[in-house]
Amino acid sequence: EVQLVExxxxxxxxxxxxxxxxxxxxxxxxxxxxxxxRQAPGKGLEWVSGISWNSGSIGYADSVKGRFTIxxxxxxxxxxxxxxxxxxxxxxxYYCAKDMSHIAVAGSYGYWGQGxxxxxxx
Amino acid sequence: DIQMTQSPSSLSAxxxxxxxxxxxxxxxxxxxxNWYQQKPGKAPKLLIYAASSLQSGVPSRFSGSGSGTDFxxxxxxxxxxDFATYYCQQSYSTLSITFxxxxxxxxx
Numbered sequence: 223e224v225q226l227v228e229x230x231x232x233x234x235x236x237x238x239x240x241x242x243x244x245x246x247x248x249x250x251x252x253x254x255x256x257x258x259x260r261q262a263p264g265k266g267l268e269w270v271s272g273i274s275w276n277s278g279s280i281g282y283a284d285s286v287k288g289r290f291t292i293x294x295x296x297x298x299x300x301x302x303x304x305x306x307x308x309x310x311x312x313x314x315x316y317y318c319a320k321d322m323s324h325i326a327v328a329g330s331y332g333y334w335g336q337g338x339x340x341x342x343x344x
Numbered sequence: 345d346i347q348m349t350q351s352p353s354s355l356s357a358x359x360x361x362x363x364x365x366x367x368x369x370x371x372x373x374x375x376x377x378n379w380y381q382q383k384p385g386k387a388p389k390l391l392i393y394a395a396s397s398l399q400s401g402v403p404s405r406f407s408g409s410g411s412g413t414d415f416x417x418x419x420x421x422x423x424x425x426d427f428a429t430y431y432c433q434q435s436y437s438t439l440s441i442t443f444x445x446x447x448x449x450x451x452x
Contacts, residue, residue, distance in 0.1 A: 255438075257441070267380075267443040269441035269442065281440055317387055328393075329439070329441050330394075330433070330435050334387035334388055
C-alpha cells in the first residue's frame with residue numbers, strides 16, 4: 223500500500239525557515255517523480271514544486287522560486303521542501319504527491335499524503 | 345504560465361442529476377488535463393487523467409472529455425457521496441503545473 227507521510231510543519235515567524243519532509247513507502251520511490259502541492263485555508267490547490275526521479279529535472283511555482291528548494295534522498299525514500307524567507311501568504315496545508323508515471327514526469331497525482339500545516343505569523 | 349478557468353465556481357444539484365463542469369485552458373494543452381475530487385478535511389483524489397481516462401477504482405458515472413483548450417467533467421447520476429469540490433489541473437507543463445480555482449458541488 224502506497225503511503226506518503228508529511229512532517230515538519232508548524233508555526234513560524236515571517237522571514238524564518240522551515241523544512242518539510244515526506245516519508246514514502248509501498249512503492250519503488252526512486253522510480254517516480256514527486257511533487258509538493260499546497261492549499262491555503264479555505265482556498266484552492268496550488269502546485270509548489272516537483273522533482274524527477276533522479277533529481278535531474280526540478281520546477282517551482284513563481285510564487286516560491288528563489289525561496290523554496292525541493293530535494294529527495296532515494297536511499298531514505300524521502301522528499302523534502304526547504305522553505306526560506308517565509309511569508310504570511312505561505313500559510314497552507316502542504317501535501318506531498320506521487321506522480322503517476324513510471325520514470326517520466328506526468329504531473330498527475332494518484333497518491334497524496336494527508337498534509338502538514340505551515341502557519342507563518344508573528 | 346498556463347491559466348486554468350473552471351465554471352461554474354459553485355453548483356447546486358440533486359441526487360440523480362446529471363452534472364457538467366467545464367475547464368478552459370489559456371492555451372492548447374492537448375489532452376494533458378486531470379480532474380480531482382476533494383472532500384472537506386481530505387486530500388484530493390484523482391478521478392480522470394489524460395482528459396478522459398478513468399482512474400482505477402473510480403465509479404463509471406464519472407467521465408471526462410475534451411482536448412486543446414476546452415474540457416468537461418460529467419457526473420451522469422449524482423450520488424450523495426459526490427458532493428465535494430472538483431478541480432481541473434493541466435499537466436502539459438509537467439514542472440509548471442496549474443490548477444483551476446475549483447467548483448463546489450452542493451446539495452440542492
